[in-house]
Amino acid sequence: MTNRSTGSNPPAPLEGDAHLPLYRRLYQTIAGRITSGDWRPGDALPAELDLARLYGVAPGTVRKAIDELVDDGLIERRHGSGTFIRRPNFDNMMVRFLLYRDPEGREIMPASHIISREIVPAPAAIAQHLGMAEGEDVIRMVRHRHWEGAARLLEDIYLPPARFRPMIEHSPEEIGPLLYPAYERLCGQLVCFIEEEITILDATPEDAALLGLKDGDLVVAIERIAKNASGQPIEWRISRGEARRFRYRISVG
Structure with missing residues (x-):
């Protein structure tokens, strides 16, 4: 099937394989x-x-x-x-898996702090997730979520520089506490889809020290791939938090 003519002007081209509907x-x-x-x-x-x-x-x-x-x-x-x-709203979705409450029992949102940003060679697994070549430059951002003066959630975030150079160039204050609105505002990149995988892991010594955990304690690790409207991966991140705070809730029907 082919596009139908629209008078004297030819139709605008369609993306995708010609064999697709x-x-x-x-x-x-x-x-x-x-x-x-x-x-x-x-x-x-x-x-x-x-x-x-x-x-x-x-x-x-x-x-x-x-x-x-x-x-x-x-x-x-x-x-x-x-x-x-539509603007999808994924703000603070990560903490829906981890429970934080104040002394009165009310849920609270830990504060966000960007710890570091650098351009590094993409490890093989990260390159595969982002559709890049191994060793190609990638932005690595480390962010911690704090509550009561202590880190409660650790995040390593990887971004392709061609799309996200402003995330290196702007100050943390200009970026703000929420990354996806900053991606849209500063980089013109809209996150439309996410895929997540959750695992329970032994805390590494580094993570245990940052999270105030003991040897042998477990963490919840949440791996996320964020995609744009065309389904292209534009962010990969892994977040780790204390497993005792893990929760999962679903409503069906």
């Missing part, structure tokens, strides 16, 4: 424009009929692509207003 190629095209910053969170998408004319596809094709973009959380429909680029 048109709605998948339109999905990839819209996701690519979100990734590039052509359409930013809060922006309204053109009407479905306008998208159909722009890309030379049937309105049903547009509707199916939009439905999948909504299902994947990249865009949202607002009744009576239209369809808008």
Whole structure:
């Protein structure tokens, strides 16, 4: 199936393999424009009929692509207003696995402190996660979350410099306590998807010393890959916290 002509103007090109269904190629095209910053969170998408004319596809094709973009959380429909680029909210998701309470039993959010930032050769595993070549330059950022004057969560974060050079150039105060808003504000990079894997590990001597743990204590290790709207990995991190504070909660149905 090919794109339909739209009068005297040829249709705009669609991304993706020509053998893919048109709605998948339109999905990839819209996701690519979100990734590039052509359409930013809060922006309204053109009407479905306008998208159909722009890309030379049937309105049903547009509707199916939009439905999948909504299902994947990249865009949202607002009744009576239209369809808008959505800003996923992953702020402070890491601490949902670790319980911190004040003396009155209220949940609190540990303070965030950037400890160091440097450009290092990418280890093999990190390079694979980020789709880079082993030994290629990568930004390594170390961040600690503190509560009551002590480190409670340790994070090693790896970023490709081509996308995230401003994270080296700006001060911690300019970056602020939340990284994903800083990625968007300073680097034009929007995190849209995350994948996480949780394991329980023996604390290394270095982590035990920083977290105030004893020999033989365990930590929860949370590995995360963050991806942009096009599904490209743009951040890998590992976070470690005291296993006794681990929690997992899920609601089904």
